[in-house]
Amino acid sequence: MTRKQRRITLIGVSLGVLAVAVGLVLSALKDSIVFFNSPTDVLEKHVAAGTRIRLGGLVSPGSLERNDNMQVRFQVTDGNHAVTVAYQGLLPDLFREGQGVVTEGALDPAGVFRADTVLAKHDENYMPKEVADSLKKQGHWKDDYDKKGGTAGKATP
Amino acid sequence: MIPELGHYALVLAFALSLIQATVPIYGARSNDAALMSVAAPTALAQFVFVALSFIALIACYVTSDFSVATTFENSHSAMPLVYKITSAWGNHEGSMLLWVLILAAFGALVALFGNNLPPTLKANVLGVQSWIAAAFFLFILLTSNPFARLADAPLEGRDLNPLLQDLGLAIHPPLLYLGYVGFSISFSFAIAALIEGRIDAAWARWVRPWTLLAWMFLTIGIAMGSYWAYYELGWGGWWFWDPVENASFMPWLAGTALLHSALVMEKRNALKVWTLLLAILAFSLSLLGTFLVRSGVLTSVHTFASDPLRGVFILAILVVFIGGAFSLFAWRAPLLKQGGLFAPVSREGALVLNNLFLTTCCATVFVGTLYPLALEALTGEKISVGAPFFNATFWPLFVPLLIAMPFGPLMAWKRGDVLGVTQRLFGAFALALVGIAATYAVTTGGPVLAPFAIGLAIFVVGGAFVDLIERTGLGKLPLPVTLKRAAGLPRSAWGGAIAHLGIGITVFGIVCETNWASERIAAVKPQETISLRGYDLTFEGLTQRRGPNYTEQLGTFVVRSGGVEIGTLQPSKRSFASRGSATSEAALLTRGVSQLYISLGDPGAGGSVTVRLYHKPLVLLIWLGAVVMFLGGGLSLSDRRLRVGAPKPAKIKPSLQPAE
Numbered sequence: 181m182t183r184k185q186r187r188i189t190l191i192g193v194s195l196g197v198l199a200v201a202v203g204l205v206l207s208a209l210k211d212s213i214v215f216f217n218s219p220t221d222v223l224e225k226h227v228a229a230g231t232r233i234r235l236g237g238l239v240s241p242g243s244l245e246r247n248d249n250m251q252v253r254f255q256v257t258d259g260n261h262a263v264t265v266a267y268q269g270l271l272p273d274l275f276r277e278g279q280g281v282v283t284e285g286a287l288d289p290a291g292v293f294r295a296d297t298v299l300a301k302h303d304e305n306y307m308p309k310e311v312a313d314s315l316k317k318q319g320h321w322k323d324d325y326d327k328k329g330g331t332a333g334k335a336t337p
Numbered sequence: 338m339i340p341e342l343g344h345y346a347l348v349l350a351f352a353l354s355l356i357q358a359t360v361p362i363y364g365a366r367s368n369d370a371a372l373m374s375v376a377a378p379t380a381l382a383q384f385v386f387v388a389l390s391f392i393a394l395i396a397c398y399v400t401s402d403f404s405v406a407t408t409f410e411n412s413h414s415a416m417p418l419v420y421k422i423t424s425a426w427g428n429h430e431g432s433m434l435l436w437v438l439i440l441a442a443f444g445a446l447v448a449l450f451g452n453n454l455p456p457t458l459k460a461n462v463l464g465v466q467s468w469i470a471a472a473f474f475l476f477i478l479l480t481s482n483p484f485a486r487l488a489d490a491p492l493e494g495r496d497l498n499p500l501l502q503d504l505g506l507a508i509h510p511p512l513l514y515l516g517y518v519g520f521s522i523s524f525s526f527a528i529a530a531l532i533e534g535r536i537d538a539a540w541a542r543w544v545r546p547w548t549l550l551a552w553m554f555l556t557i558g559i560a561m562g563s564y565w566a567y568y569e570l571g572w573g574g575w576w577f578w579d580p581v582e583n584a585s586f587m588p589w590l591a592g593t594a595l596l597h598s599a600l601v602m603e604k605r606n607a608l609k610v611w612t613l614l615l616a617i618l619a620f621s622l623s624l625l626g627t628f629l630v631r632s633g634v635l636t637s638v639h640t641f642a643s644d645p646l647r648g649v650f651i652l653a654i655l656v657v658f659i660g661g662a663f664s665l666f667a668w669r670a671p672l673l674k675q676g677g678l679f680a681p682v683s684r685e686g687a688l689v690l691n692n693l694f695l696t697t698c699c700a701t702v703f704v705g706t707l708y709p710l711a712l713e714a715l716t717g718e719k720i721s722v723g724a725p726f727f728n729a730t731f732w733p734l735f736v737p738l739l740i741a742m743p744f745g746p747l748m749a750w751k752r753g754d755v756l757g758v759t760q761r762l763f764g765a766f767a768l769a770l771v772g773i774a775a776t777y778a779v780t781t782g783g784p785v786l787a788p789f790a791i792g793l794a795i796f797v798v799g800g801a802f803v804d805l806i807e808r809t810g811l812g813k814l815p816l817p818v819t820l821k822r823a824a825g826l827p828r829s830a831w832g833g834a835i836a837h838l839g840i841g842i843t844v845f846g847i848v849c850e851t852n853w854a855s856e857r858i859a860a861v862k863p864q865e866t867i868s869l870r871g872y873d874l875t876f877e878g879l880t881q882r883r884g885p886n887y888t889e890q891l892g893t894f895v896v897r898s899g900g901v902e903i904g905t906l907q908p909s910k911r912s913f914a915s916r917g918s919a920t921s922e923a924a925l926l927t928r929g930v931s932q933l934y935i936s937l938g939d940p941g942a943g944g945s946v947t948v949r950l951y952h953k954p955l956v957l958l959i960w961l962g963a964v965v966m967f968l969g970g971g972l973s974l975s976d977r978r979l980r981v982g983a984p985k986p987a988k989i990k991p992s993l994q995p996a997e
Binding site (some may be wrong): 186189190193194197198200201204205206207208209211212213214215216234246248249250264268269271273274284313 | 433530571678679680681689690691694697700701704705708709718721722723725726729730733734858892910918919920921936937938941947949
């Protein structure tokens with residue numbers, strides 16, 4: 181093989197792998213990303229039942245119901261609207277009424293949000309960023325959240 | 338007094354870094370030996386002063402000096418001593434100080450052991466290393482002073498985040514930083530080569546040990562972080578494709594590629610410009626990781642109280658260094674001479690393929706990590722890109738790499754023979770097929786592809802053994818000859834094969850855990866028994882216990898297998914009064930390399946409690962594989978050939994002793 185042929189082989193293989201990678205990334209971006217919504221978004225945008233989304237807001241005080249089989253129901257609110265969330269399983273350690281939460285799942289035809297993941301925060305002072313932003317948008321942000329920083333986050337490392 | 342001394346030592350280190358960043362480089366340009374020789378002692382002195390500053394910070398934590406703001410925020414007088422020490426870097430300010438400490442330590446190592454480097458290269462490398470150091474000293478001094486005092490010293494601290502009150506904080510961050518920051522040396526070498534406009538095989542020989550060292554620590558650091566997350570978060574997951582994890586995984590992928598391309602450059606004097614680019618890329622990704630984790634753009638347990646100024650500052654460092662490095666590269670790289678030729682099918686060709694796949698994998702992780710940030714900045718739309726994205730993009734690119742992995746080391750340099758190599762890999766193929774058949778026969782259900790994944794892992798492990806068997810001639814030659822050959826084999830050959838073995842072991846563990854883990858969530862009353870995978874757990878009840886700075890509810894479960902008692906599991910839920918927060922401590926029972934995992938949920942009516950129970954088959958292999966990779970790297974690092982021409986480093990005392 182000449183130097184030129186070798187170079188063309190190399191470039192051809194590289195472009196092939198890159199093309200495959202770009203294809204994979206584009207198709208995955210179409211199918212597997214999840215949008216974040218506040219309860220107001222859910223109602224205004226008419227999110228279709230069965231579409232996987234993240235729903236975030238505050239857990240309405242007094243809305244938490246537990247029954248057998250570890251079924252829980254609670255309401256997530258952004259101050260203007262509330263969505264009922266149903267979840268089966270253990271709630272995170274720092275799940276509290278009146279505090280921030282992010283849940284992932286889909287709406288059922290009755291308008292109840294069936295969550296399969298509930299993320300609370302790592303720290304008592306922290307408000308998930310997405311929730312904080314959506315509360316600000318709805319005009320229900322309390323300034324004292326801002327002053328307290330703190331270690332933070334979803335239930336991931 | 339101690340905090341002020343620590344602060345002052347840090348200022349002195351900054352001043353020294355400015356000298357080191359300018360004088361030796363000017364010396365190298367004007368060929369002035371005296372100016373160039375300034376580099377080594379300043380690098381050592383810089384390290385000594387950062388170390389003093391770090392010791393001062395630890396002293397503040399150990400003595401619970403709550404007049405220091407970070408100590409007040411992150412410590413508590415009742416914490417055990419080990420957590421008092423580790424909480425020094427369990428916050429933004431302290432962790433940045435640890436970052437520069439390690440940066441300075443690497444600079445000092447080059448100063449100590451770089452005696453065989455050409456003087457101009459050494460001066461330039463230490464100079465560039467010091468640019469990075471100066472930028473981060475400035476960052477700490479201006480935005481994140483760990484020694485800032487409070488006007489009124491409180492009596493008690495606010496305690497460390499409970500999740501961080503674990504031995505993992507003593508292990509994971511220092512190891513990870515050794516890896517992250519270690520790539521700064523490869524970066525400095527690359528920039529120094531561009532400044533000099535000269536690069537050769539000897540350069541690759543000098544860079545490779547440093548890259549290897551950084552890679553080893555990054556590997557083990559990521560693995561320890563993963564194990565920590567696994568047992569601490571109570572979800573039983575060991576990798577979440579969380580942006581923070583990706584931030585450490587991207588430099589690992591680029592660093593692994595660099596390790597392999599430096600091999601081609603060292604042996605065959607080819608791929609020079611590419612190797613240089615990877616060296617810049619690996620550290621750029623480390624800087625990007627530091628930005629993602631420390632600036633507060635992402636939310637995770639690694640994000641501490643965020644201050645917008647810090648994010649902007651790190652972003653500026655990022656832009657200057659990455660932008661500067663790539664501009665320099667674009668300007669100077671065309672001047673570098675092209676290297677040797679090789680056929681597409683050859684060892685070099687295989688290593689190019691390895692690089693191609695590793696960098697493409699790295700690119701997909703990069704897109705998945707930064708796309709949500711870019712989209713939010715541009716459109717305000719909030720999305721999350723999680724495991725489904727990475728499973729759909731990363732694995733299809735990583736699997737071909739795994740398939741190709743056993744072929745690479747068996748290929749000849751310059752011109753290889755795929756058919757011959759395939760024949761020699763016959764044993765590994767056969768083992769993989771047996772593995773697939775056995776998995777298919779033994780398991781029921783599970784994904785269709787799972788047996789093939791097991792086969793792939795066995796193939797990779799088998800390939801590592803075939804490599805060693807071929808090199809030693811085991812089975813073909815008489816045993817004494819084989820042993821002699823094995824002893825004569827370069828340690829880097831052993832190291833490479835063992836590191837590949839480690840990858841195979843990790844993949845085996847990942848496949849088993851992903852496909853055959855079982856989970857059960859149940860509410861149990863005292864004396865009730867729950868079963869999972871042949872294990873029966875009897876709940877003995879909840880008890881209260883007091884720890885040094887927390888109270889905990891302890892559940893006791895007696896584990897029986899086939900009626901025989903094999904152990905007791907005591908998961909707990911701790912509440913920390915000083916922070917008003919709680920954590921679950923999972924309990925683990927190790928059986929061979931499999932684990933039984935239980936974590937406690939909320940107590941219900943009648944003394945019952947909800948629990949989350951997992952059986953994780955062969956899960957420990959995931960991290961043991963990383964340990965094997967680490968050991969392989971260490972063996973390779975001890976290879977005599979990497980130090981050929983190096984005079985035995987004399988025992989030099991640091992020219993400056995810590996001033997007390």
